[in-house]
Amino acid sequence: MDELLKLEKVSIRFGGLHALTDIDLSVRTGEILAIIGPNGAGKTTLFNLLTGIYRPTSGTITYKNRVINKLKPYERVKIGIARTFQNARLLKNMTVLENVLVAHPQCNTESVLEAIFLTGRRRERRAAIAQECVEVLKAVGLDHKLDVLAGSLPYGEQRLLEMARALVTRCELLLLDEPAAGMNPAEKKQLVEKIRQLSREFNIEIVLIEHDIGLIMNISDRIVVLDHGVKIAEGSAAEIQQNPKVISAYLGGEDDWD
Amino acid sequence: MRSRAGRFAIVGLLILLPLLLQQIDDYILHIAIIIGIYAILSLSLNVIVGYAGQFALGHAAFYGIGAYTAALLMLHGSASFWLALAAAAAVTGLFGLLLGSPVIRLRGDYLGIVTLGFGEIVRLIFVNWVDVTRGPMGLPGIPAPSLFGHAFTEKIEFYYLILALVLLTYFIINRIVHSGIGLNLLTIREDETLAQSVGIRPNQYKLLAFSLGACFAGVAGAYWAAYISYVSPDSFRYLDSVNILAMVILGGTASLPGSILGAILLVLAPEILRYMNDYRMMLLGLAIILMMIFKPSGFWGEKHRKYNFYGLAQKGGRK
Numbered sequence: 001m002d003e004l005l006k007l008e009k010v011s012i013r014f015g016g017l018h019a020l021t022d023i024d025l026s027v028r029t030g031e032i033l034a035i036i037g038p039n040g041a042g043k044t045t046l047f048n049l050l051t052g053i054y055r056p057t058s059g060t061i062t063y064k065n066r067v068i069n070k071l072k073p074y075e076r077v078k079i080g081i082a083r084t085f086q087n088a089r090l091l092k093n094m095t096v097l098e099n100v101l102v103a104h105p106q107c108n109t110e111s112v113l114e115a116i117f118l119t120g121r122r123r124e125r126r127a128a129i130a131q132e133c134v135e136v137l138k139a140v141g142l143d144h145k146l147d148v149l150a151g152s153l154p155y156g157e158q159r160l161l162e163m164a165r166a167l168v169t170r171c172e173l174l175l176l177d178e179p180a181a182g183m184n185p186a187e188k189k190q191l192v193e194k195i196r197q198l199s200r201e202f203n204i205e206i207v208l209i210e211h212d213i214g215l216i217m218n219i220s221d222r223i224v225v226l227d228h229g230v231k232i233a234e235g236s237a238a239e240i241q242q243n244p245k246v247i248s249a250y251l252g253g254e255d256d257w258d
Numbered sequence: 259m260r261s262r263a264g265r266f267a268i269v270g271l272l273i274l275l276p277l278l279l280q281q282i283d284d285y286i287l288h289i290a291i292i293i294g295i296y297a298i299l300s301l302s303l304n305v306i307v308g309y310a311g312q313f314a315l316g317h318a319a320f321y322g323i324g325a326y327t328a329a330l331l332m333l334h335g336s337a338s339f340w341l342a343l344a345a346a347a348a349v350t351g352l353f354g355l356l357l358g359s360p361v362i363r364l365r366g367d368y369l370g371i372v373t374l375g376f377g378e379i380v381r382l383i384f385v386n387w388v389d390v391t392r393g394p395m396g397l398p399g400i401p402a403p404s405l406f407g408h409a410f411t412e413k414i415e416f417y418y419l420i421l422a423l424v425l426l427t428y429f430i431i432n433r434i435v436h437s438g439i440g441l442n443l444l445t446i447r448e449d450e451t452l453a454q455s456v457g458i459r460p461n462q463y464k465l466l467a468f469s470l471g472a473c474f475a476g477v478a479g480a481y482w483a484a485y486i487s488y489v490s491p492d493s494f495r496y497l498d499s500v501n502i503l504a505m506v507i508l509g510g511t512a513s514l515p516g517s518i519l520g521a522i523l524l525v526l527a528p529e530i531l532r533y534m535n536d537y538r539m540m541l542l543g544l545a546i547i548l549m550m551i552f553k554p555s556g557f558w559g560e561k562h563r564k565y566n567f568y569g570l571a572q573k574g575g576r577k
Contacts, residue, residue: 072454073454077455078457085455089449089452091452101441102445103456103457110439112439169457
């Protein structure tokens, strides 16, 4: 299987704190990979490494056979890595459509002259850009709320809007940071289906961090377990459930997976 | 939503205003011209403060650099006003870039302090570089602009000139803030991490905002030099920077009509309150404090912002 993203012996230290140590990881094409682990295991740190907010202290991150250790966040977006945040980060005083427009590569690279001399061709281009954004919003099911301020959306829809924003960057790898946090069971069920559907429809690989074990078991093709900055297990849902290391690290010895 | 017709009506009114008021006196025209200058200044500062969210306190420095550039070019280079105007815009734009590059790495208070320092340094250069600026004595005798061989002498001619410059400034800044660039600036203002994570380079756009804002402040400076025909360091003090900032905030950040409203209010208020002598500045200060408490988003704040930059959502959303 092809490896889209590959981490080799990646470590990061903050002063004396070893946040992540020698992580080996790969994301293969066509799969949904979940990263789980107890609080403070280094999941979000790992995400920040993948999106370029942090740089690894040692090790290499390879994306499409290219080492991307030093690429800045905006450069990683250009090569196809997009993300959502743990607590929906939206432009709360702007409309749903604007929140998506801002991520569109042709909207946020408009030049000054193009903006001043607004030619007919540019106007048409803008209409097309907005239309593309509407299409993506349709895919996540928010196209009936284009003019609503993002801050006034219910929480579940804010998460969907974040996903739409990430998708419009035309990413190939989508990183979801706790997409189901704060959702009720019904919303979670919908979310799982939505993620599967988007993964197929846009042909993207998805890496997600999640706390909800039920959701993880349901959605992911493969699971990586972190604890105290070290990868302790990797495998399918069934394998992870059986792994004694995971059980002791994650659950403190108790077995309540369902 | 304000219609196109409404906009034409306002512009038409402004063009005809002096003719309607037959016995217009020079004092009123002078006030109108000053409002125009400050409208350009507050519009340009709004790009930096309102849209990019960079709390800059040294806008009068750009205004001054524009004025001195134009004055020196017209006096020693015997350049025409129009050439000096363009040069002043370019030079101040460059200074915006120069100030911007170190400053964009700072945030909030620190940025305020550095820009304030910049404003003071520039003023001190005007005062102390006597060989070029003649120091506190200033540069007198700047020639008036001329168009097709006709030199501007009447106040009314200057009124139309500043009206044209304000309209041009408004047009260009309006187009820019309602494009993808404006959207990027607002995103950076709200959340830089988020901006980066959708592919925006925050520093590039902050620099753009600084040089754009500086550029138009330079235009205002060049006009001022030609209008008063004299420049001195006294016109570009810290107090002037604060005054421009107050216009932006009072009118409403990230709102262009707000900036113009702010300029009108803060130029008119001291004139109207003139009969109160010493109390007028106190009253003005009080008004600004009350404003901050009761209406922090300004008189014409972002609430009035035209949603959806491309104006298409309404069609799509209300099928």
